[in-house]
Amino acid sequence: MLDMTPPGIAERSALTINPAKTCQPIGALYAALGIHECLPHSHGSQGCCAYHRSHLTRHYKEPVMAATSSFTEGTAVFGGGANLRQAIKNIFQIYKPRVVAVHTTCLSETIGDDLSTLIAKAKDDGLIPEGSFVIHTNTPSYVGSHVTGFSNMTRSMVNYFAEPAKQKKGQINVIPGFVEPSDMRHIKMLLNEMGVKAVVFPDTSDVLDAPQTGSHRFYPKGGVTVEALKSTGSSKKTIAMGSFASEAAAQALMVKADVPYDLIDLPIGIAATDRFMQSLMDITGKEPSERILDDRGRLVDMMTDNQQYFYGKKVAVFGDPDHVISMTEFLVSMDMIPIHILTGTPGKRFEQRIREILKDVAPDARVKAAGDLFELHQWIKAEPVDLLMGNTYGKHIARAEDVPFVRFGFPILDRVGHSYFPVVGYRGAMHLMEKILGVLLDRKDRDAAEENFELIM
Amino acid sequence: MYDETDDKTRASDTKEFIEDISKAYPTKVARKRLQHMIGVNSLEKQKIDANVRTIPGIITQRGCCYAGCKGVVIGPIVDMIHIVHGPIGCSYYAWLTRRNQGRARSDGKNYLQYCFSTDIQEDNIVFGGEKKLKAAIEEAYNIFKPKAISVHATCPVGLIGDDVVKVSKEMSEKLGINIFGFSCEGYKGVSQSAGHHLANNGLFKNVVGMDDTEEEGFTVNILGEYNIGGDAWEIERIFNKAGIKVISKFSGDGSYDEIAKSHTAKLNIIQCHRSINYMAEMMETKFGIPWIKINFIGIKSMSKSLRKIARFFDDPNLSERIEKIITEEEVEAENAIAPYRERLNGRTAAIFVGGSRAHHYQDIFKDLGMKVIAAGYEFAHRDDYEGRDVISDIKVDADSRNIEQLYVEPDPARFRLRISPERYEQLKKEKFLSYYEGMIGEMESGSLVIDDISHHELEKIIEIYKPDIICSGIKDKYLIEKWGIPSKQLHNYDYGGPFAGYRGAVNFAKDIDMRVNSRVWSYITPPWKGTPIINAEFAA
């Protein structure tokens, strides 16, 4: 497995090997699916769209619909305006969406298609039916990563729909970030439990975890509605989860509609969830319900009961920045020592936050934004770990170095569960702990001498 | 008894269905899509439109030129480094996502698990990315010391004018290994197909013919076999038994060194016609290697293909060995599939994949007693549907004209017709050599053929025909299953395989049975639906 990777750390400036990120449009496509009755549209050649749909499908195990402008060489030379017009016309007649959410690809970005103008023109020419919308975002993949694309599309929801209002309503906005449908569902449940009225956007629950009923709904019942998005401008406040995926939209809402925002980490792990609860307490003036407190109590119980199995274990974590930040903090809260932490998404804030979290625990940890998995693998070769956490692509490193592996983040192509079982909130933390403990003890059992193979713990 | 009128009525039913499908479309779209659909009528020679642009805004299964070049043909070559020059996504999505299995040869080199990209950034778009590409090639060379490197261009780098072919050549001279580039930007052509063509050209120009070491015996190349789930290895198992030697595979489990001497083989056998017929034709012209179209999917097909190879070599010992193998293997496979066949007999299937597979799997469904009611390709050309007779009347449109066409001539030193000229001509006349009859000929009257099927058309098929299984790719899989119909991925087999050869046929039978006859589908409708059983004891 990965036998060609040399042990000495190789200096590279130009070559990426085994990326820990992918390109913007896939994030934009995912975010767009979180709008009710929305058909994402990829403005570029059809290959990008095919890849993005395939990949999201592999992760969510659900139909992922999206149309494409199907550029050919001629389009690449003369611009994609005509293709987009044709596409808009066909889409509204055939698929009847409420919203078409267009994202660009590297090609249309490089050509410089001006989508605002193209869309405005299509509207003037009557190609967009009354009450329906075409929105867009720019997602050149030579900037940022899939997380940036998610963030850009989420911000576009604000730019296109949020309506400023002097009179604020008794509701808040929650931007949950690039998380699973299960996580969004759980966040809504917590808000509900706290008695908070909120617009959660994007919201892919009930879209990418639709039940099997024997007939397919082209637009499943979930997703944030256009009306709800319009009302985000009249909310009292926004809670943005994760600076990489969610801050841009929160900021746009502040600028456009004067809605202040709290930026918090993704509520993964105990401390980050506590902070989420604190922001809800600040808003409502109420303490968490007994049910939530009991969940917290059970999580702490699980942590104190099992602390000895986690203590001092060295961990390597990679994935999307917002996820990895919270996960690193959670690992520390369990007395584990994250020593290799990497994301593929560029951004200074990542390294700063991780350093902050690790300053007393692992000041010498290797930390890197805009890194790749080849580098992570070489770090692990140089200093082995007891556990690796990250997306499916970590499985090769785990096998090559014989390290217990917990799948976490995006994408998970070879297992199920992530879209059904949340990792956010206290229950999510319990679920994560159970997974980690499982692989650590499986390893202990596997390596134990016959006479040390124990029934009880 | 065969009744001609039956065929006619069935064909007119499908006509009605096709017209109904197209009602949802704007007039112009409907007019175009109607050219891509036919109700098969075995009494007529039928024409279908293919390899033309997908209409913008239509939800399609198709991918791009780059996917065909790097993703399908070049990527599976095990012992080369394949660098993608472009933003990160293109490289990332072609990383281990096709299940092309491959093993290192004796030199231990295997790069299949790696993904190499220049991950170009905004300043490269503005100022050009060639410098970064050169540095990336050099870094790859320094770290891995590969024997050869391929470089693939994606949409934006083509647009800004980075010349991957030139840079590769330059770096090849500098580093002293074979490095060659593919201008396979995604916008070229109208589908993956353009990329297959470019990939063939590139391999032919840069690798084929580099090593003249010739091997004795019944030597063949397997063309258009991508070793999904280990298909090629099952084929090779049988070949080994027969004493047929595979010089090289294009390109599943492919090896650079083996491809370099592929021009020494005596026969080319083509599995996926669409992706690789170019290679077969060029090798035939330049080196005199004849080609035959075979099909390794299905018990009968496998045997038929082996017999075809035997006929080509025309050697009594080989023929005898092959007959023996057929007898042995067929009995074993037939016995193994018998219980499945019993449960599958009379069921219906639809197949929408690739540029050849929707044809390959026709026979195996027949082996299982099943009927293919509809089929079509994602990126085929008319000859894949109608047979090679139509090639001469396919007009070259603007999109195809942009794909480089190599003009190949016989190599004066190395051209050698492998069989006597008379026999060669005779076999060609009989359409034994250099011939492919296309998919339509395999299908029954009243079945449907749909090219570049759209999402809407697929849903209509589900609604009206309710096939017992639909074979497709990942983008359609869960959509189909949401309708309560099992789906089998024929691009990557859902972690299964091999499906080729005798043992593959048994695997396939098992897989189809386990999907079609699974009890899970019976739980979709809750038991109380229709007859509610509510014992409302505690109701107020």
Ligand code: SF4
């Ligand atoms: S061209 Fe750009 S948008 Fe398309 S797959 Fe490649 S990186 Fe992603």
Ligand code: SF4
């Ligand atoms: S038709 Fe099938 S084998 Fe040929 S390239 Fe397509 S998926 Fe591959």
